[in-house]
Amino acid sequence: MSKDMMKKIVSLCKRRGFVFQSSEIYGGLQSCWDYGPLGVELKNNIKKSWWKDIVSRRHNIVGMDTSIIMHPRIWEASGHVAEFSDPMVDCRKCKGRFRADDITGEVCPECGGELTEVRQFNLMFKTHMGPVEEDTSTVYLRPETCQSLFVNFQNVVTTSRQRLPFGIAQIGKSFRNEITPRNFTFRSREFEQMEMEFFCREEKTAQWFEYWLAERLRWYGEIGLRQESFRTREHGNDELAFYAKKAVDIEFKFPFLDGDFGELEGVHDRGVHDLSRQMEFSGEDLNYTDRITKEKFIPAVVETSGGVDRCVLAVLCDAYTEEEVDGEKRVVMKFNPDIAPIKVAILPLSKKPELMEPAARVEQMVRRHFDTFYDETQSIGRRYRRMDEVGTPYAVTFDFDSIKDKQVTVRDRDSLKQVRLPIENLVGFLDDLFEKKEWDETCRNMEQISRPDA
Numbered sequence: 102m103s104k105d106m107m108k109k110i111v112s113l114c115k116r117r118g119f120v121f122q123s124s125e126i127y128g129g130l131q132s133c134w135d136y137g138p139l140g141v142e143l144k145n146n147i148k149k150s151w152w153k154d155i156v157s158r159r160h161n162i163v164g165m166d167t168s169i170i171m172h173p174r175i176w177e178a179s180g181h182v183a184e185f186s187d188p189m190v191d192c193r194k195c196k197g198r199f200r201a202d203d204i205t206g207e208v209c210p211e212c213g214g215e216l217t218e219v220r221q222f223n224l225m226f227k228t229h230m231g232p233v234e235e236d237t238s239t240v241y242l243r244p245e246t247c248q249s250l251f252v253n254f255q256n257v258v259t260t261s262r263q264r265l266p267f268g269i270a271q272i273g274k275s276f277r278n279e280i281t282p283r284n285f286t287f288r289s290r291e292f293e294q295m296e297m298e299f300f301c302r303e304e305k306t307a308q309w310f311e312y313w314l315a316e317r318l319r320w321y322g323e324i325g326l327r328q329e330s331f332r333t334r335e336h337g338n339d340e341l342a343f344y345a346k347k348a349v350d351i352e353f354k355f356p357f358l359d360g361d362f363g364e365l366e367g368v369h370d371r372g373v374h375d376l377s378r379q380m381e382f383s384g385e386d387l388n389y390t391d392r393i394t395k396e397k398f399i400p401a402v403v404e405t406s407g408g409v410d411r412c413v414l415a416v417l418c419d420a421y422t423e424e425e426v427d428g429e430k431r432v433v434m435k436f437n438p439d440i441a442p443i444k445v446a447i448l449p450l451s452k453k454p455e456l457m458e459p460a461a462r463v464e465q466m467v468r469r470h471f472d473t474f475y476d477e478t479q480s481i482g483r484r485y486r487r488m489d490e491v492g493t494p495y496a497v498t499f500d501f502d503s504i505k506d507k508q509v510t511v512r513d514r515d516s517l518k519q520v521r522l523p524i525e526n527l528v529g530f531l532d533d534l535f536e537k538k539e540w541d542e543t544c545r546n547m548e549q550i551s552r553p554d555a
């Protein structure tokens with residue numbers, strides 16, 4: 102996939118209501134993005150899938166939802182005030198600002214002007230709390246969601262009665278004043294993270310690290326990313342973040358990287374760094390005391406830290422497909438049905454009241470079970486194409502025969518196969534399809550159910 106492909110994906114996102122530039126009517130705000138009606142559904146489905154996989158289905162992971170602004174000392178303890186910076190250079194001529202590690206030559210890549218010395222630029226957004234702007238009121242927008250989980254460690258242990266090993270998870274906004282935000286939503290200044298901090302005995306860290314890395318790779322496959330689209334890459338010692346003893350990135354082959362891979366998620370061995378530092382700076386005891394063995398110590402942490410926006414972007418890029426059908430080009434978003442923003446389209450064959458009314462009743466029936474979309478404008482072919490472009494896995498057509506025989510036609514987005522079935526069996530059939538995600542087998546099962554002697 103190429104940069105050209107990326108342009109098409111960005112254009113589809115805007116045209117179909119996945120992602121808009123923030124503050125567009127004012128010329129846009131660089132590096133901030135708004136998710137439209139379909140984008141928010143896709144994003145929510147991804148977040149729900151993550152939450153279910155990480156929190157709901159496990160007895161030893163609990164969730165939290167914490168504040169974005171926290172006590173500023175937290176960021177001194179975490180090391181972000183001193184160390185969370187990127188090397189930056191300015192151009193003396195055009196005043197452009199660049200990450201020093203993005204510059205290959207000696208001069209400004211935009212205008213050829215002279216560059217300043219490299220300086221460290223802290224990526225945290227500062228603001229003031231309360232009516233007076235003075236140094237004592239300085240607070241930060243959190244640059245990662247996990248510190249609030251560390252500072253709540255003792256609260257969670259006492260209230261949820263967890264024993265090691267256990268985890269705390271959160272999905273929430275983070276903010277980084279990136280020097281060069283770019284590549285659509287890939288590097289933004291406001292973004293969402295889905296993070297899980299897994300507390301364990303230090304000697305078990307290596308084992309849990311491998312476990313969580315494998316679990317996260319499995320999940321990316323389950324939400325539909327093709328195996329060849331992502332890979333892992335371990336950080337060299339020179340790249341490790343200041344808190345990490347070991348880090349492996351899960352990377353995706355983003356089209357704008359010309360065949361290269363970019364970070365989707367990091368799995369980190371954070372050791373005892375965070376709890377020790379927060380304990381030192383707050384003066385509070387963040388040791389873990391096992392309620393059975395009475396041992397007291399600071400647990401180590403294995404972290405899985407993914408970007409929601411990067412995951413949405415990866416899903417959009419991976420799903421984008423151009424095909425030729427009967428000599429015509431079709432664009433289809435091949436989302437995994439579980440995360441598709443619209444699950445079922447209900448389409449009357451034409452805009453005739455005798456079709457529209459019963460089709461609307463079918464839509465009401467299906468809507469109780471699945472996210473649906475009812476569309477009666479333009480030709481049926483164009484409506485199918487529109488649903489393909491937003492990745493709707495199944496479309497149900499109500500035609501003139503449906504009035505008499507009480508049957509509808511269901512069309513499969515990927516194979517383009519169609520099947521006709523009684524309206525009373527429709528929800529059951531769709532349920533089976535979503536469960537199995539296999540068109541032919543589901544159709545065969547349905548035939549056997551409706552003709553038990555066959």
Ligand code: GAP
Nearest residue numbers: 245247287288289292365366367406407408411
């Ligand atoms: N708590 C550890 C941590 O925050 P990170 O590698 O700095 O680790 C984790 O960030 C994930 O957050 C990244 O893998 C990426 O998906 C996402 N992320 C980081 N900076 C981002 C940005 N500027 N825009 C969008 N996503 C970002």
